[in-house]
Amino acid sequence: MSHHIVEIKELQHTYQDGTFALRGVSFTIHHGESVAIVGANGAGKSTLLMHLNGFLAPTAGTVRIGNIPLTKKTLPEVRRTVGMVFQDPDDQLFMPTVYEDVAFGPYNLGLPKDEVDARVEQSLQIVGVEHLKNKPPYRLSNGEKRRVAIASILSMAPDILVMDEPTTGLDPFARRRLIRLMHEFHHTKIITSHDLDMVLDLCERTIVLHEGRVKADGPTLEIFADAALLAECRLEKPLSMQGCPICGSKKRPE
Amino acid sequence: MAKSSTTFLDFNYLDTLASRNTCISHLDARAKVFVTIIFVITTVSFGKYEVSSLLPLFLFPAVMISLGELPCLYLAKKLLLLLPFAFFVGIFNPLFDTEALLQAGPLVISGGWISFFSIMVRFTLTVGAALILIATTGFGDVCMALEKLGLPQVFAVQLLFLHRYIFVLAEEGTRMLRARELRSFGNRGKELKVFGNIVGHLLLRTWERAQRIHTAMLCRGFRGEFHFMRPLKAGKPEAVFIFGWMAFLILCRIINVPAFIGGIFKEVLR
Numbered sequence: 001m002s003h004h005i006v007e008i009k010e011l012q013h014t015y016q017d018g019t020f021a022l023r024g025v026s027f028t029i030h031h032g033e034s035v036a037i038v039g040a041n042g043a044g045k046s047t048l049l050m051h052l053n054g055f056l057a058p059t060a061g062t063v064r065i066g067n068i069p070l071t072k073k074t075l076p077e078v079r080r081t082v083g084m085v086f087q088d089p090d091d092q093l094f095m096p097t098v099y100e101d102v103a104f105g106p107y108n109l110g111l112p113k114d115e116v117d118a119r120v121e122q123s124l125q126i127v128g129v130e131h132l133k134n135k136p137p138y139r140l141s142n143g144e145k146r147r148v149a150i151a152s153i154l155s156m157a158p159d160i161l162v163m164d165e166p167t168t169g170l171d172p173f174a175r176r177r178l179i180r181l182m183h184e185f186h187h188t189k190i191i192t193s194h195d196l197d198m199v200l201d202l203c204e205r206t207i208v209l210h211e212g213r214v215k216a217d218g219p220t221l222e223i224f225a226d227a228a229l230l231a232e233c234r235l236e237k238p239l240s241m242q243g244c245p246i247c248g249s250k251k252r253p254e
Numbered sequence: 255m256a257k258s259s260t261t262f263l264d265f266n267y268l269d270t271l272a273s274r275n276t277c278i279s280h281l282d283a284r285a286k287v288f289v290t291i292i293f294v295i296t297t298v299s300f301g302k303y304e305v306s307s308l309l310p311l312f313l314f315p316a317v318m319i320s321l322g323e324l325p326c327l328y329l330a331k332k333l334l335l336l337l338p339f340a341f342f343v344g345i346f347n348p349l350f351d352t353e354a355l356l357q358a359g360p361l362v363i364s365g366g367w368i369s370f371f372s373i374m375v376r377f378t379l380t381v382g383a384a385l386i387l388i389a390t391t392g393f394g395d396v397c398m399a400l401e402k403l404g405l406p407q408v409f410a411v412q413l414l415f416l417h418r419y420i421f422v423l424a425e426e427g428t429r430m431l432r433a434r435e436l437r438s439f440g441n442r443g444k445e446l447k448v449f450g451n452i453v454g455h456l457l458l459r460t461w462e463r464a465q466r467i468h469t470a471m472l473c474r475g476f477r478g479e480f481h482f483m484r485p486l487k488a489g490k491p492e493a494v495f496i497f498g499w500m501a502f503l504i505l506c507r508i509i510n511v512p513a514f515i516g517g518i519f520k521e522v523l524r
Binding site for chain 2: 053055076079080083084086088090091092094095096097100103104105107108109136137138139152153156
C-alpha cells in the first residue's frame with residue numbers, strides 16, 4: 001500500500017501576531033517511512049506538526065494525508081489516520097484511569113464495547129503497561145505516562161504516528177526502552193526531536209527545518225555527517241558520531 | 255509553601271484509601287453518593303437553634319469510618335483545616351443574637367452562641383460526610399455516580415478535570431513560588447504585586463494547557479461526549495445500605511432522639 005502518504009506543498013503559516021512560522025515547506029513522506037524533523041528552537045517544527053492534524057490551518061499551501069486533502073470535511077478521517085503523541089503526556093492523559101484514557105479514542109470512533117476492550121488490552125500490552133490499567137494517570141512516572149500516551153494513540157489504529165519530542169524528560173533506561181518500542185512499530189513515523197542520537201537510531205530520513213524552510217532533506221547519516229549544515233541550523237552532530245572524548249577515536253561504538 | 259499544597263490537596267491519599275478492600279468501598283458508588291446527599295440535606299434541614307437533635311447523626315460518620323476502616327485522625331486533621339471557614343460564618347451570631355435562650359445556674363447562654371455551635375456541628379457532619387464519601391468511594395467514582403444520578407455530564411466532567419489537573423496546577427504553582435523564594439531576600443520580592451504576577455502567569459499557563467488538552471481530545475475523535483466505563487452493580491447490599499440509613503435519618507428528623515431517651519430515663523427514675 002502506498003496511499004499512506006503525507007504530502008506537504010508550499011506550506012506557509014503566519015501567526016496572528018505576525019510571526020512567520022513556516023515560509024513555504026514542501027516534502028512527501030511515503031508509507032512505512034520513518035522520518036525525523038529536526039531544527040533549532042523556533043524553526044517551525046511544532047507549527048508543522050500542528051498542520052498534520054488540522055489544528056492549524058495553512059496560511060498558504062496544502063496538506064494531503066493518505067491522498068485526501070486536509071479540509072474541514074475530511075478532518076475526522078485525517079485525525080483517525082494520524083495519531084499524535086504530545087510532548088507533555090499530562091496534556092494527553094486526562095481521563096480518571098489509564099484504561100479509560102486508552103479507551104477514549106476507540107469509543108469516540110463509535111466502536112462496540114467488546115472491540116474497545118480488545119483494542120485497549122492490546123495497546124496496553126504492546127507498550128507493556130497492562131499492570132497500570134486501573135491507575136490514575138497522575139500517579140504514574142514520566143516514563144510510564146509516555147508509554148500510556150502512546151497506547152492511547154495505538155488503540156485508534158492510526159496509520160501514521162506523529163511524535164513531538166518523545167524522549168524529553170526520560171531517564172536513559174526509559175529512553176532506551178522507548179526507542180526499542182518504537183523500532184517495533186511498522187507505522188509511518190514522523191518524529192521531531194533534539195535527541196539526535198535517537199533520530200540516528202530510529203529514522204532513516206531526516207528533514208532539517210531552518211527559519212521556517214526546509215534546509216535539507218535526505219538520509220539521516222548523510223545529513224548528520226555535514227558539520228557545516230548542522231552548525232548553520234544551530235544543531236550538532238549526535239554524540240555517537242562524535243569522536244571519543246578520551247582516545248579521540250572516530251569509530252562509532254556498536 | 256510546598257507543605258501547604260500537599261496537605262490541602264491531599265485527594266491523592268483519599269483516593270488511595272478508596273482503593274482498599276473494605277465492605278463499604280465495595281458498595282456501588284451511586285448508593286453511597288445518594289445516602290450522603292440525603293444525609294447532608296437532613297443535617298441542614300434542622301432549625302437554627304438545634305444542637306441536641308443533631309447529635310444522633312454522628313452515628314453515620316462513626317459507622318462509615320469503622321466499617322470503611324478509615325484513619326480517624328487524618329480525617330479530623332482535614333476537618334480542622336477547613337474549620338476556620340465555618341468559624342467565620344458563625345462567629346458573628348453571638349454578637350447579633352443576644353437573646354438568652356438557656357440558663358444553667360448563673361450561666362446564661364444566648365441564642366447566638368447556640369446557633370454558632372449548631373453551625374459548627376453541622377459543618378463537622380456535612381464536610382465529614384463528604385470526606386468520608388471520597389475516602390470510601392474515590393473522587394472519580396463519585397463524579398461518575400453523580401452523572402448517573404442525573405448531574406449534567408458537563409459538570410461531572412468539570413469535576414473530573416478539576417481532580418485530574420489540580421495536582422498539575424499545584425505542582426506548577428509550587429515551582430513558581432519556590433523560584434520566587436530563591437530569589438527574594440528579606441521582604442524584597444515578596445510584595446503583593448509579584449504574587450499577582452505569579453497568579454496571572456499561572457492563569458495564562460493554565461489557559462495554554464487547556465488548549466493543548468482540547469487539542470489532544472480532538473485528536474482522538476472527541477465530539478462532546480464522554481464514555482465512562484465503570485461496572486455498576488446495584489444489589490442487595492446496596493438496598494440494605496440505602497434503606498437502613500434512610501430509616502435512620504427519617505427517625506432522627508422526626509424524633510429528637512436524645513430528648514426521647516432522656517424522657518425515658520426521667521420516667522424510669524420517677
